[in-house]
Amino acid sequence: MAVTVARASAALVAGMVSVAVLAGCSTDAPDTDESTESTPPAPRVDLAPFEPVPIPTVAAGATPIVDNAFLAGRLLTIADLPAGWTGYDLPPLDPSAPGATAEDRSSTDPADCAAVLAPIATAIPGGISAASVSYGGPNFASLDQDAASYDGDGAATAFGRIQDALARCGTFSGTDADGVRVDYRVGASDLLSGPGVVAPGDTAVAARIQVTSDGVELTTDAVITLVGATVTQIVATGLDPVDADLVRGLATTAADRLRT
Template sequence: MDGVSRGFGLVLVAATTALVAACGSSKSAAPAAPDLPPLGPAATAAPVTAVPITDADRLHDQLLTSTNLPPNFTMLPTRSDALAGAQDSPTDPAECAKVLTPLGAQRPGSLAKASIQYSGPNFSSVDIDAASYSNDAVASAFSDVQATLRRCTHYSGTDATDIAVDYRVGGLTQLQAGDAATAFQVRTTSDGVTLHSSVAIVQVGSTLVQVAVTAPEPVEAGVLSDLTAAQVRRLQGVPGP
């Protein structure tokens, strides 16, 4: 299975390797996965009065570094297409290709955007991207991203070799982070192999940040909440890890 999902979001770039390895080593059918819980109520952005970030380098410097991550996570080289949200394969429905892509690609009009990726043990990955909007645009950007999720709770696609990929989006326990936050999960299945992604989207002033953790097994809730809290502190300029 080559290149299952480069276009379906930063979080799946490193995780694609897991599907490649697993599909090459075993063809046994996986048991039927339980249904995901429904998405919770959409979160509403908080009013913004602070000056938005307009410099992409400054925004990138406020994303988590390897010192903030669990041991054995390595930063991946920046891809030229990462922030553009380039995609290799279409999805059905087509708009669902936006799910897990960088926020700046999902919702155009950002003043600055940045992303970073880390690969970890056992085909796990942590992917973070952020986009800053004008104060009068951040609320609609936050709303639009959540609306896409609700139209894409189940969609499909194919990889570069026409092997079917199934995507399911479901709810997670909502996080208390930043000025406003929402959380969800994505289950990606192809050829009997499944990857689990837990994702938080958080507003910090005029900036929206997406933190996604992916692994071959369901992600523990504390992993996502701890990473998200650390990312919020960096965006707020709070010193410390």
């Protein structure tokens, strides 16, 4: 699926895996002649199949947000996150920087599974406006939100296509920019269970994605919500699952902001 980081495309999640691998290989302990045993990996948790929800109809009178800056102003801010999180404000890539012209060997197999957790506006073109934000947290966690607004029934169509990608791509693989293999498993999530999580008039669905590369496994939880003529997704990724209450609360806040 994507990942979550910078806006949750598979390539971005793969980059996060690479960072985690490098961190896991480093140590501050002095060199010794004694051998050490590595910690065994945690048992793998099976995922139930992803469960789509009925494709909604855009509410009569719902109007798209037509300005990118206005939409960006309705997204989550660092003030919505707990202490220890920070915003990502990455400058444009300098084409003269070392490695800037290196071959990008990223890929996805099947190719159309690259749409899993890709930015909505990228996966489903034709929107009127789009915006995204990315935040980093403790222990290599990341939190990303993107949104896209559509005219007519475009938002409902986008919501349906996102679900279709999640349902079709239960397992897939790919490579990161350096050609390192990355494996993905997509399944159901109980993030939206319980009353009051999804506001009346909204439609939302949740999914969990396990991303594995070089023995490192990341867990991504995603909530995709249709609010009026706008679709937004919250994607939280970490070496351990990001706190479920935090993700649910942020998804609720994100939807509320798009209604104001």
